[in-house]
Amino acid sequence: MQKLYWYSIAMVLPVLWLAGCSDDSAPANGPAQQARDGAQLYRQYCVTCHGSGALGAPGVGKEHRPYWSHEIEEDGFDALVLDAINGFNSMPPRGGCFDCSDDEIRSTVIYMLNKSGAK
Structure with missing residues (x-):
């Protein structure tokens, strides 16, 4: 009986551990994560x-x-967007936002350029 108890625990623990590793940021079959704003x-x-x-x-x-x-x-x-994606000089790739998409990086560069009045 004790052997069955430990066997059950050995089977359940990995399942519980893996369940804690799931990505709850978006539902499995729900819409994709909405792009974040460049200003944000x-x-x-x-x-x-x-x-x-x-x-x-x-x-x-x-x-x-x-x-x-x-x-x-x-x-x-x-080229400026690629520098932001790949990193440039002391700037890390993606400015340190490693979960940012290329489109989010692009929108952030546009925000920075607009804020600076670049043409």
Whole structure:
């Protein structure tokens, strides 16, 4: 009887452990996770460096328009987005938002450019 008890526990524990590993952020058959707003992502992940210039990050704001406009003219928008996705200099890939989609990164770059008045 005691052997059956331990056998039952040995079978149930892994199932309970794996159940705790599930991703509850979206229902299994429900709609896909909605993309997060670029402004929200900027405030959560980017403002620490881009708001202060930490680690040489270019600032965001109207006074930094020449920098961002030059970047767009020089390398193009798509290259800027790829730098944000892959990381550049001291910036980690995706700005540290490792669960951000490429579209979310793109929208965050657009937000930063708009906030800086880049054309």
